[in-house]
Amino acid sequence: MSDQPQTTRISAQAHSGRDERIVFLVMAALLVAAPLAVYPFFLMQGLCIALFACAFNLLIGYVGLLSFGHAMFLGSAAYVGAHAAKVWGLDPGLAILAGAGSSTLLGVVTGALAIRRQGIYFAMITLALAQMIYFFSLEAPFTHGEDGIQSVPQGMFLHLLDLSNQTVLYYFVLAVFLFGFLVIYRTINSPFGDILKAIRENEPRAISLGYRVDQYKLAAFVLSAALAGLAGATKAIFAQNASLSDVHFSTSGEVVLMTLLGGMGTIYGPVLGAFIIVAMQQYLGQYLGQWVTVIQGAIFIAVVLLFRRGIVGEIAHYFKRSL
Amino acid sequence: MLGISSQQLFQQLLVGLINGSFYALLSLGLAVIFGMLNIVNFAHGALYMVGAFCAYFLLNELGLNYWFALILSPLIVGAFGALLEQLLLKRLAGLDPLYSLLLTFGLALVIEGLFQNFFGSSGLPYAIPKELGGGRNLGFMFLPNYRAWVIVFSAVICFSTWFLIEKTRLGAYLRAATENPTLVRAFGVNVPRMITLTYAFGIGLAALAGVLAAPIYQVRPGMGADIISVVFAVVVIGGMGSILGSIVTGFALGVIEGLTKVFYPEASNTVVFVIMAIVLLIRPAGLFGRTA
Numbered sequence: 001m002s003d004q005p006q007t008t009r010i011s012a013q014a015h016s017g018r019d020e021r022i023v024f025l026v027m028a029a030l031l032v033a034a035p036l037a038v039y040p041f042f043l044m045q046g047l048c049i050a051l052f053a054c055a056f057n058l059l060i061g062y063v064g065l066l067s068f069g070h071a072m073f074l075g076s077a078a079y080v081g082a083h084a085a086k087v088w089g090l091d092p093g094l095a096i097l098a099g100a101g102s103s104t105l106l107g108v109v110t111g112a113l114a115i116r117r118q119g120i121y122f123a124m125i126t127l128a129l130a131q132m133i134y135f136f137s138l139e140a141p142f143t144h145g146e147d148g149i150q151s152v153p154q155g156m157f158l159h160l161l162d163l164s165n166q167t168v169l170y171y172f173v174l175a176v177f178l179f180g181f182l183v184i185y186r187t188i189n190s191p192f193g194d195i196l197k198a199i200r201e202n203e204p205r206a207i208s209l210g211y212r213v214d215q216y217k218l219a220a221f222v223l224s225a226a227l228a229g230l231a232g233a234t235k236a237i238f239a240q241n242a243s244l245s246d247v248h249f250s251t252s253g254e255v256v257l258m259t260l261l262g263g264m265g266t267i268y269g270p271v272l273g274a275f276i277i278v279a280m281q282q283y284l285g286q287y288l289g290q291w292v293t294v295i296q297g298a299i300f301i302a303v304v305l306l307f308r309r310g311i312v313g314e315i316a317h318y319f320k321r322s323l
Numbered sequence: 324m325l326g327i328s329s330q331q332l333f334q335q336l337l338v339g340l341i342n343g344s345f346y347a348l349l350s351l352g353l354a355v356i357f358g359m360l361n362i363v364n365f366a367h368g369a370l371y372m373v374g375a376f377c378a379y380f381l382l383n384e385l386g387l388n389y390w391f392a393l394i395l396s397p398l399i400v401g402a403f404g405a406l407l408e409q410l411l412l413k414r415l416a417g418l419d420p421l422y423s424l425l426l427t428f429g430l431a432l433v434i435e436g437l438f439q440n441f442f443g444s445s446g447l448p449y450a451i452p453k454e455l456g457g458g459r460n461l462g463f464m465f466l467p468n469y470r471a472w473v474i475v476f477s478a479v480i481c482f483s484t485w486f487l488i489e490k491t492r493l494g495a496y497l498r499a500a501t502e503n504p505t506l507v508r509a510f511g512v513n514v515p516r517m518i519t520l521t522y523a524f525g526i527g528l529a530a531l532a533g534v535l536a537a538p539i540y541q542v543r544p545g546m547g548a549d550i551i552s553v554v555f556a557v558v559v560i561g562g563m564g565s566i567l568g569s570i571v572t573g574f575a576l577g578v579i580e581g582l583t584k585v586f587y588p589e590a591s592n593t594v595v596f597v598i599m600a601i602v603l604l605i606r607p608a609g610l611f612g613r614t615a
Contacts, residue, residue, distance in 0.1 A: 067423050113600050116607040117559070120420055121361040124555040125603065131552040139589060245499035249552065253428065260425060293436030300429025304422050305414060 017189070019321045023268060024185075031174055040170045041239075042282050046275045047177040048235040052109040053270035054184050054260045055227035060256075061265030062188055062219045064200035065115075068123045069130025070255050072110070073225040075247025076133060077103040081233030082242035083142055092155040092163055092237050096176070099233025100226055106133070107225025108218075115217045118203075130252055137247045139197035148243030152236055169238055176234045180227050185267060187223065198219055250293075257296055260303050263310025268323050272312055332585055335462040339581020340574065341470055344477035345371075345532050347573025349554045350561065351481055354569040358501050359521040362412065362420050365427035367554070368547030369525050371432040374400050374533025375542045376438065377610070379449055389452035389538070396534045397527035404526030408519050411565035418568040431547070438544035446541025456550060473535050478529065488566055497521065556599040562612020572610060 034043050052074050059065045081099030084090045090098065114125045137143045154163035163169045187193050198206045199213050207211050236242045245251065254277060262273025277296070285292055307314050316323040324453045349367060356364050378392035379401055387395065407430065415423045451469045458467035488494035500507040500514050533546075540546060553576075561572030576595050584591040602610060 066424070110388055113603050120424055121559060123421070123424060124363065124559050125599070127552055128556040128559065128596050128599055131556075132593045135592040138592075171459040249548070253432070256425065256428070290440045293439065294433050297432025297434075297436060300432065301411065301426055304426040304429065305411065308418075308422065312394050 005082060018265060019323060020185075023323055027268065027271070028178060031177075032171075033165065035170050040166055042253075042278070044134060044170060044173045044238045045235075045282070046278045047173050048231045048238070048273035049236075049255075049258070049278050050271040051177050051180045051231040052228050053255050053262070053274040054181055054267075055224045055231065056257045057264060057266075057270040058187065058224045058227070059220060061269075062193060062200060063196045063217060065217065065221070065251075066119075066123045066256070067114075067126040067135075067221075067224075068256065069110075069126035069128070069249075069252050070224075070228055071247050071249065071251035072133040073103040073107060073228035074128040074235070074251060074255075075137065075242070075244075076106055076247045077148065077232035078236040078242035079137065079143050082152040082236040085155060085237060086149060086152045087142075088154075091159075092157050095155075096230065096233040096237060099236065100229040102228040103229025107222040107229075111218050111221035111225065114301065115214055115221065127249070127252070130247070131249065132251065134244070134247045137244060143242075143244075146244065148241055149236075150241050152240045152242070154237055154240065163237065170283055173234055173238050176230065180230055183223075185225065190265065192216070193218075230270045235320030254296070257300055259310075261299060261310055263313030263316070263323075266310065266312040266316060266323055269310045269312035273310065325536070330464055332582075335581040335585045336472060337464070337581075338580060339578040340585070341577070343574035343577020344474055344581060345536055345550065345573075346554055346557050346577050347428050347481050347570045348477055348528050348532035348535075349550065349570040350557045350573045351484060351566065352525035352532075353554065353558055354561075354563045354566055355484070355524035355528070356522055357563045358566075359497065359518055360408075360412070360423075362415075362423040362427070363555075364433065364522075365424055366407075366430040367427075367525075367529050368549075368551030369431040370400055370404065370547070371529040371533040371536075371550065372544060372547035373403070373434060374440065374530025375449070375537040375546065376442075376533075377530065378534040378537045379447055379542045382449070389534075391491050392534050392537075393531070397530040400530035401523040401527035405523040408522040410424075412522070413515075431551075435544055435548060435608055442544055446543040446544065449537040451538040469538060473539065477532075477535065478574075480528070481573075484528070485566050485570060501527075536601050546564065553595050556595045560595075560599050560602045560609060562609025564609075565611035568609070568611025 016194055017290050031043070031047070043308070052070070055073075056067065059067055066104035077099035079099075080102040081095045084098040085092060085095035088095075110129045113129065113313070117125055138145055143149065154169060156162055157172060161172060163172055188196075195206065195211055195216055198209075199211070199216060203213055212214050232242075232246060235246070258277045259270045261269075261276060262271065264268025280295070281292060288295065303310065309317055312323050349371060353364060355369055356362065356367075374396050377396040378389070381387040381392045381395060382389070411426060411430070415426060455469040455472050458465055458470075460466075488497060496507065496512055497517065498511065500517055504514050536546070557572050557576050557590055558569065560576065561568040563569065576598065579598065580591060580594055583594040590597070606612075
């Protein structure tokens with residue numbers, strides 16, 4: 001599949017499991033050892049955003065749907081998770097579930113609307129719906145407007161793990177990330193995932209084969225929303241806040257950038273892209289200020305013009321492997 | 324009437340019509356570009372902002388007043404648009420239209436980031452031209468002359484564009500090239516140049532909206548990003564297939580937004596998106612759309 005000259009579609013490489021499994025073990029090992037060398041807060045930020053990007057990639061990379069409003073799932077789950085932990089005093093695990101549950105519901109409603117149109121219209125609809133959620137978050141009382149929800153307690157997970165301990169917290173976040181990642185990996189490599197790819201490649205043919213493509217699209221959309229919410233609620237617990245920037249349009253744009261840069265339709269691309277962009281913000285943000293936006297825009301233009309497969313996609317293409 | 328003074332009602336109606344003018348001009352430009360290039364120009368809001376800044380520079384650097392800006396700014400920004408099409412968008416012909424969406428999104432980030440760097444996020448004032456200062460009392464409300472001008476002028480521009488595309492020979496070529504570019508090329512029409520000029524024209528409309536907006540809102544780097552999501556919703560509601568549709572939808576939604584500010588202010592930011600959701604449920608192709 002990767003050898004075909006046709007590159008007009010956003011398409012993934014064919015799958016051969018072995019390389020992917022080796023890369024997974026390397027990635028997991030690196031992440032387990034990473035706190036020895038890298039500041040854990042940065043790593044946790046990277047993991048949550050990476051899960052967010054993987055969830056986004058499930059739609060663009062495997063169904064061909066470009067959502068320009070994914071921040072609504074990250075942000076709404078962050079708000080609900082933060083509210084559940086702080087005001088209701090729920091166990092952090094339950095708070096995260098509440099957050100992911102709310103974004104799942106939001107995914108059902110917005111997904112049912114958005115899949116009624118395709119392509120660029122889908123992008124505009126998701127953007128508009130996300131903007132609606134943004135204005136709602138700005139005005140709803142429980143989100144505290146401009147202040148956001150601050151000093152969310154990290155709490156004791158299942159009365160066993162003290163998440164206020166930085167090391168415990170890191171491995172908790174890592175476990176959430178790996179769980180989400182494996183759910184996506186399993187989905188892509190299932191018969192369900194094959195039908196999603198069939199829809200991406202040729203929707204009329206999938207319809208003619210008897211598949212109810214709208215149901216498949218909606219299922220993928222809801223799964224993506226749920227996992228984006230899992231990332232958002234986990235972020236609210238570890239970073240101890242939920243704010244308007246989580247639902248802001250720029251967050252929706254950034255997740256598109258990360259996935260594009262890493263490689264749309266690759267499994268590891270979004271993870272790499274997320275860590276690159278988060279590192280750029282964390283370590284260069286203070287020197288660059290507003291230039292970060294300009295650089296992000298320039299990366300968009302460069303990737304679209306020069307290496308549409310993204311970093312991981314180009315590497316995989318060069319070695320004729322799937323990653 | 325419901326404790327709302329007619330004064331307030333007409334004021335908000337006027338604000339709604341003003342916003343509607345900008346929605347109409349912007350969604351019209353998007354529709355024209357979409358028709359010819361089959362892309363959604365995400366940089367539309369950014370170029371609307373550049374149009375306003377262009378008027379500001381013309382006044383403060385070159386001393387050229389509003390009336391010059393009204394002609395020069397769309398020409399300058401339109402020429403910049405033609406350059407973007409030649410240098411960047413042209414290379415994406417034949418690819419999935421999502422790539423051009425991503426490219427124009429990147430362009431919007433670069434342009435808005437640059438202006439943010441040099442001008443901060445606060446607004447720069449742009450005075451109302453003295454010929455249009457003041458206003459008149461209509462008995463039931465006070466109508467500032469400049470606002471009346473914006474509404475009338477936008478409507479004239481919108482309907483001239485409609486006339487140009489739907490009723491003239493040039494428009495017929497354009498529509499034919501939209502349907503079948505290869506065949507129109509075979510008849511000796513320079514389709515690539517037509518594509519470039521169409522993009523420049525759509526961008527010119529955005530810049531024109533920016534000049535009109537400059538005296539009403541301040542000239543701000545963020546002004547485009549604020550309006551673009553509403554304009555996208557307008558485009559989804561109207562359907563991009565129809566020129567007249569995008570004009571009518573633009574004005575109508577501006578008015579509805581204005582009325583919402585009177586009767587239920589909490590929802591005024593979101594009403595357009597709610598209407599979009601309802602339209603998607605009832606008529607997924609949009610009110611004036613031809614196919615889904």
